[in-house]
Amino acid sequence: MRFLLALVLVTTLPAVMIDSIAVSVGTEAITESQIDQDIRLAAFTNGSQPDFSIESRRKAADQLIQQALIRREMSFGAYPPVPPGEIDAAFASMEKSRGGDGALDVLLKQYRLTVKELRDYIAWQLQLLNFIDLRFRPAVQVTEEDVEKYYRENLAATHPGAVAAKAPPLTDVRDQIQQKLTGERVDQQLDQWIARSRSRAIIRYIDRSLGTGANVEAHLDTGQPH
């Protein structure tokens, strides 16, 4: 009877979809499972519950498209890999923040993640920082006038009149202002570059729920049965 039940169960179970392409960027495919995994990884690092809503999935797909564009750009240039020691250190820090070795394993299981996936995720984040630094930072220049202007408009102006005396002197905050302005300009450069790359790349949303408005491209309708 048990065997019969098992047989019936098995023969009547429909085929389930294991995975499929959600978005393509050139010849690179982003699968549905990748999007799920990205959501779980982001949730894990943020310490929040995974959110598989359409909005969240769109955001994750968008992140993965950017990653694909960056990976392609990195393949054209000689960007040095992140030293393994640096990855180890970052992973150890993450492990520590999650309560150590055993606790991390338990937590990862809850998010359906493996140590390798987390480690790869950390490595990618470091590689990304490295790329941004090498690709965009050299082109960014912050002049003394920029620093002074920022100081005038953002620090001195917030302490008008008699209170102005309480604003920190420029010499004390010059480095911080310079760093802040540099960071902002690097971000601007990155955003512009991503926008340009996206406009040049052939991006297709095969899972149409992930695209928005004009971004959605239907499956190629070639008039052929397959």
Add this chain to the structure above:
Amino acid sequence: MDSYVTMSLLRTRNAPLLCLIAAVLLFAARPTHAQQTNPSAESLEGRKISLIEFPHDQPLDERDLAKLLDDLKIKKGEPLTEDAVRAAIEQLFATGRFTDIKVNGEPTADGGVTLQFLTKNAWFVGDIDIIGKTGVPPNAGQISNATQLDLGTPFDSAMLGPAEEGIRRLLVANGFYESTITHSLDYQDQGQQVNIIFDVQAGRRAHYVAPQLNGKNLVLTPERIIKSTGWHKFLIPGWRSVTQKRTSQGVRNVRLRYDKARRLLATVQLSKLDFDRATRTVRPELNVDPGPTLQIKTVGYKVSQGKLKSNVPIYDEHTVDRDLLQEGANNLRDELQASGYYDASVEFKESRTAGNVEEIDYLITPGKRHRLVALSITGNKYFTLQTLRERMFLEPKSLQFWRGRFSNAFLRRDKESISNLYRANGFRDVSITSQITDDVKGRTGDLAVALTIDEGPQWIVSHLSVKGYGKLDLHRIISTLNSSEDQPFSEFNIAADREQILNYYFQNGFPNATFNWTSTPGPKSNEVSLAYTISEGNQQFVRQVIYQGLHTTKPRLVDRQITLNPGDPLSPVKMGDIQRRLYDLGIFAKVDMAVQNPNGDTDRKYVLYDMEEASRWSLTGGVGAEIARIGGSNAANDLSSPGGATGFSPLLEFDVTRLNFLGRGQTLALRTQYSDYDKRAQLSYLLPRIFGGKPKYDLSITTLYDDSYDVRTFAAKRSEASVQLTDRISKPTTIFFRVDYRNVAVSNLKINPLLVPLLSTTTKTGIVGFNLVNDRRDDPVDAHRGIFDSIDVGVASHYLGGNNNFIRLLGRNATFTKIGQKIVLARQTSFGVLPTYGKPPVVSSDDEDPIPLSERFFGGGPDTLRAFPQNQAGPRDFETGFPLGGSALLFNNTELRFPLIGDNIGGVLFEDFGNIFDKPSDISFSFSQPHPSDPTDFNYMVHAAGFGIRYKTPIGPVRLDLAYSINPPKYNGFAGSFQDLVNCTADNTCTREALQISHFQFFFSIGQTF
């Protein structure tokens, strides 16, 4: 579907069991993207794979697919993992051959899982076919290019809109404003190709009307501007039809018109073309700004307008800025220095005067004029002086460069060239210094340049290691590398090695091979140990060669040219060879070549060829003229000018060619020529690449009708048929096997009337023979070095239907030797005999020379012996003085070819000797004509010397030769008509006129003498 199954089952009687099943099914039917919460998919994780299915035809090569899945451990018996499935999807998609992939899993009874890959194939651009009524221009190729659809690239139906828009834009630019464009798609399963057929109905072409001119103060009158566009018909009323080229040319012409009015900064822009549908006309709108008048002149030294224009870039760029002005000054300075003003300085001054005039003055201080009288190089041990001089621009004074060639820029460049040469050979520390001495030996302006080379030590490669190869055997390549052990160490050599290695990989299907090198100090000083590291990457192979675009051509013809087979390495060199072979067939206007899906991550690629068949009919016509000593009366009765006279003859040519006859790549051609001296029609049929399609053998069948009067002695009507087999034995060696049959009727004989009955007999000649050619010249049009040999052997026999038996032997040997860098010594010897054998079946000639008149050797003229006018050498008729030809010939030409003015004009000093002789046994090297007082013997060597000028053109040098015949023959002519000659011969009262071939001859033609 899932819901339907569930409901059906619930209607049965075994409710508890079915409820359980229903629960399982419902659970399995949850949305897939919530895989996190979809335990069905998760539950398949770890199950053993029982079966892998691709329900739809998958397009990958089975070997590629098997390898891809095996590498990911997606194979029967392996546990299923989500990561492996994802990686499989990614890698399958990266092949570029799919547009969508889904993977389903179905549990099996034995606890395994069946994997189903549901795929949707990609398509690629195939043949672009343009049909309909397009009008030319644009032609089909231009329309095809306007689609921006590239052969072999991924196809998306969304591309069709922009493609049609591109065609429409092109048509509009060419005046077709009312076109209709439709397309149809032809899907080919082979290679996943989509052939796209655009049906273009261009409609009628619009015409221009008078353009609207916008702008203040146009300077030129509107009539003048409109006329310069060329859009109005010349001399007759009406406007021309619109074409893209005509529109842009019109705008350019207006600007050139302003240039002529010294308005170099004028801007003329076509702002729009207004189409009027009712009248089908286009009104161009031109925005014109004449700008200021620009006056460019030189002060201090006179420079011609031509040189000013070629040196000052403002004339080309139509803008004025400091950079362009400075460039002009530099160019003028270099020009002056090259003319001997080595100390010249050039500055410029800009000023604007009243009346909107901008003046640019180049202030030139030429300084003293020099001559480079001496150039010395010392310190060179490794390289000979000649090796160094070959690379230098500096030239001491010579016949070619009267003042020598020197400028500071040339000196810098020469020092750099020499340094590079040394560095390329391991002399890393080489240094070159120069010293310039003026007023050498007290002569004002004479300059000497001394270069001193300090070579320094030569760096040597002590050891070379090459790592990283394995898929290709590099041993043969390694043994030929420039940087092998004990060879000079230089980055130049390493770059050459890199190119050699990567080319080898590239040719063998490794497009991603990379090369790196490192060096470390060797065991001794000035030694370097080199290490080459190669990263091979994946080897790519040919999956299949697919061609398309044939309409009338037989596929078998193309198949023969395809030398790449499935499984061969994907070699761009071989692909290019195939493309060249296809072009060489001469039947395709365009052969596009591409690797399909080049960015797809697969090792086996389709190679595509898309052909556009050329128009099969070709008509060409030409008009020309001959001017030479070819004159004299053609009338049979006129015996004047037996030695030729300066004459002029118009020449008409008309050819019709039918290419790709019967779709087999064969050519049928009719060539006709009409002039006073030659009326000719030739029909030929060429069968190229017979015997298996190799380019080794060609067969041609030719029929000819020729009515010629190029030998002044007689008119000949020749009917001829011939078959020729061409065998290209090797690159320099070709042999032509030939069978000819000809029937020649001669008339208008200007000879002793007693001989007329014998020599005017119609001759039939059947001849079989071969011509072996060995051509090792560097340039057949204008050779500088090499050898040319040919031997032509023919046997005429009555067995071949002729009425005479003779053997024809004609040999030619030419050599070309360089003397120094620019002088060529060229020589040529030609030798020919016509011995007879057996007894001729019909006596067709006189006893002295049994060879029929039309088969004899005739010679003399620009290509054989410049001591004579065309075909005037050799024996002559005793009574009339007209040439009779002979049975032996010997010509020798010697030429010294040298540059004369610049690179394009050259000079030639030549000496020719030789003659046509009655018989082989009559060949004589005697300098003097035997019995000059009774000139009936012409068997001696006639010499000529002279000077010629050659002007280089793309079709070969234009030639003018002036020859002085040193010992021209004397001969007897007859002052009177042929009837007078008949009369006086009958009563033996003929009076002979003593004549002589002129000492001076001139020739004007194209191509070197030999």
